Amino acid sequence: xxxxxxxxxxxxxxxxxxxxxxxxxxxxxxxxxxxxxxxxxxxxxxxxxxxxxxxxxxxxxxxxxxxxxxxxxxxxxxxxxxxxxxxxxxxxxxxxxxxxxxxxxxxxxxxxxxxxxxxxxxxxxxxxxxxxxxxxxxxxxxxxxxxxxxxxxxxxxxxxxxxxxxxxxxxxxxxxxxxxxxxxxxxxxxxxxxxxxxxxxxxxxxxxxxxxxxxxxxxxxxxxxxxxxxxxxxxxxxxxxxxxxxxxxxxxxxxxxxxxxxxxxxxxxxxxxxxxxxxxxxxxxxxxxxxxxxxxxxxxxxxxxxxxxxxxxxxxxxxxxxxxxxxx
Numbered sequence: 526x527x528x529x530x531x532x533x534x535x536x537x538x539x540x541x542x543x544x545x546x547x548x549x550x551x552x553x554x555x556x557x558x559x560x561x562x563x564x565x566x567x568x569x570x571x572x573x574x575x576x577x578x579x580x581x582x583x584x585x586x587x588x589x590x591x592x593x594x595x596x597x598x599x600x601x602x603x604x605x606x607x608x609x610x611x612x613x614x615x616x617x618x619x620x621x622x623x624x625x626x627x628x629x630x631x632x633x634x635x636x637x638x639x640x641x642x643x644x645x646x647x648x649x650x651x652x653x654x655x656x657x658x659x660x661x662x663x664x665x666x667x668x669x670x671x672x673x674x675x676x677x678x679x680x681x682x683x684x685x686x687x688x689x690x691x692x693x694x695x696x697x698x699x700x701x702x703x704x705x706x707x708x709x710x711x712x713x714x715x716x717x718x719x720x721x722x723x724x725x726x727x728x729x730x731x732x733x734x735x736x737x738x739x740x741x742x743x744x745x746x747x748x749x750x751x752x753x754x755x756x757x758x759x760x761x762x763x764x765x766x767x768x769x770x771x772x773x774x775x776x777x778x779x780x781x782x783x784x785x786x787x788x789x790x791x792x793x794x795x796x797x798x799x800x801x802x803x804x805x806x807x808x809x810x811x812x813x814x815x816x817x818x819x820x821x822x823x824x825x826x827x828x829x830x831x832x833x834x835x836x837x838x839x840x841x842x843x844x845x846x847x848x849x850x851x852x853x
Contacts, residue, residue: 537563537566542592546585548584549584591769594642595770602774612640613644621736624641624668640669643667672735677733680733684721688708697778702714711741715804717754719740721738724738742757792828796825796827799826809822
């Protein structure tokens with residue numbers, strides 16, 4: 526029954542994605558249900574963030590049309606790795622949580638570079654357990670699997686590497702000046718564009734199974750969505766709503782290109798590239814670690830991914846997961 530509902534909602538979503546009016550009767554005939562059942566499914570989609578409205582005598586229509594994510598379209602555009610699995614699901618709690626479930630299976634049947642995308646994410650997560658807002662059709666949310674046989678210690682600087690890969694992919698899509706905010710945010714014109722959440726499964730001393738989650742604003746107008754901080758999206762920057770399949774392919778390709786190098790050489794080869802995109806390079810910053818606050822000048826990062834801050838006590842290193850960063 527759950528699988529049937531999933532397929533029905535996917536079908537309804539595909540019908541509505543063109544941005545035209547569709548009568549409840551026509552949708553009911555298309556999916557083989559009653560109009561009442563269709564209304565229930567559309568109500569559920571609306572609760573999950575689908576911006577749909579109903580006009581008497583006309584039917585249902587989306588606020589704005591969008592192109593559905595399509596695994597085959599993404600596969601056709603990637604160039605770096607043709608063997609990894611790219612999968613699109615219509616509805617998931619979160620792509621990170623789903624990959625973590627798969628890692629827990631024995632065997633887990635995941636290979637380096639496998640990617641899972643979703644159209645609707647009902648329980649997206651950001652850093653420190655915060656909710657990640659992902660409007661349906663307006664966001665790009667996906668997770669990629671990568672393993673590190675040498676364990677946690679070989680992952681130092683991974684979130685910075687992923688941010689760099691996202692920026693490289695965005696440049697292929699016409700975003701000329703992306704910025705990076707340590708340790709795992711992508712900015713554009715001084716506003717947040719994307720976030721990165723890395724979660725790791727595995728025992729100390731054993732292979733680290735890593736889930737790299739990325740959430741990116743494709744069309745999330747700041748006039749309609751309050752995400753708790755200044756944010757921007759690709760549509761407002763580019764002047765048109767981009768095909769998320771194209772953006773996804775570019776970022777995935779970039780990850781596939783950089784992750785093997787990182788696995789072999791660590792973050793050292795990427796330090797200069799990252800610092801070139803550093804949002805707060807050579808600016809005064811304030812870092813918070815619990816109740817403590819530290820102020821100093823951002824002097825870049827080291828090979829472990831630590832932020833180097835010039836404080837009254839000299840050059841101090843701060844590591845991800847413990848601090849937040851704000852421009853002063």
